[in-house]
Amino acid sequence: MARIKVLEYTFENETIKIPVNVSVNGVFSCSIPHLMAQKLGLEKNDLLGSKLSDVEDVLNSAFYEYKQRSTKTRMMVAISFKATRNFMMDEKGNPHPAFDMFFDSSRWADEYYDRISFGYRILLEESINGTRFYYDARQREQVSSTILENKIIPESRQCEGWVGIHSTTISSTEKIIMPYSEKLVENLESIKQQLRNASNFLSELLSASNREELLVSDNFKLLK
Structure with a gap:
């Protein structure tokens, strides 16, 4: 498979170079990153064509339409x-x-x-x-x-x-x-802290030298 051309496009502030190859059977092909294909609205990230223009036209049209979209x-x-x-x-x-x-x-x-x-x-x-x-x-x-x-x-x-x-x-x-929102994150952190407290409580309890005495005690105090 021989490389016959490298197509260049600007995508998200980057210059993207896309090599186009041709097989011994005369099939033109190129591959682009999967995420880029998704954003360009292409069903596949591998493009095939019987002519170079088949591949170029698909990419040119996709990049043009992408720039017109609402983001x-x-x-x-x-x-x-x-x-x-x-x-x-x-x-x-x-x-x-x-x-x-x-x-x-x-x-x-x-x-x-x-x-x-x-x-x-x-x-x-x-x-x-x-x-x-x-x-x-x-x-x-x-x-x-x-x-x-x-x-x-x-x-x-x-x-x-x-x-x-x-x-x-x-x-x-x-x-x-x-x-x-900052309030949402604050409240989620509060939930994490409660779970962290429970984890620390169990760690201290089960690692204590007198854990058996504590666990069977009538005065056992649960985490508050």
């Missing part, structure tokens, strides 16, 4: 929560109304060892004509000045003092996605 950005928070069966039941053994949404049915989640998994992350959401893309976000002051000064990250991925660093996808455990 909106906003900050979001993705919340992840999963719990095993006994943490999803009430005192009567009935499943919580949100059982199906948050029940952890993974292989390691057996009934003898109950687990809770909780966390969140801040994302930059980029919407291009209604199609959403997500980026792990960092506060602007946490991003290298070289990256910002050289405009390696386009302005479309900078919002409200945050910068979208790496492309990401929403995990199957991140069932709640909400608009970002």
Whole structure:
């Protein structure tokens, strides 16, 4: 397969070079990054054609239409929560109304060892004509000045003092996605602190030299 031409485009402040090859059978082809293909609205990231112009026309049209599209950005928070069966039941053994949404049915989640998994992350959401893309976000002051000064990250991925660093996808455990606010993050941190307190309490209790005495005591005090 021989390279016959390199196409150049500007995409998100970067010069993108796309080599076009031709096979011994006269088939012209090129490949572009998967995320770029998604943003350009292409069904596949591998393009084929019987003529060079077949490939060029598809890319030229896709890049032109991309530049005409409406792009909106906003900050979001993705919340992840999963719990095993006994943490999803009430005192009567009935499943919580949100059982199906948050029940952890993974292989390691057996009934003898109950687990809770909780966390969140801040994302930059980029919407291009209604199609959403997500980026792990960092506060602007946490991003290298070289990256910002050289405009390696386009302005479309900078919002409200945050910068979208790496492309990401929403995990199957991140069932709640909400608009970002400082109060939301403050309250989520409060929940994490309560879980951290429980973890520290158990760590101290079970590592104590007199743990057996404490665990069978009539004066046993639970975590407040």
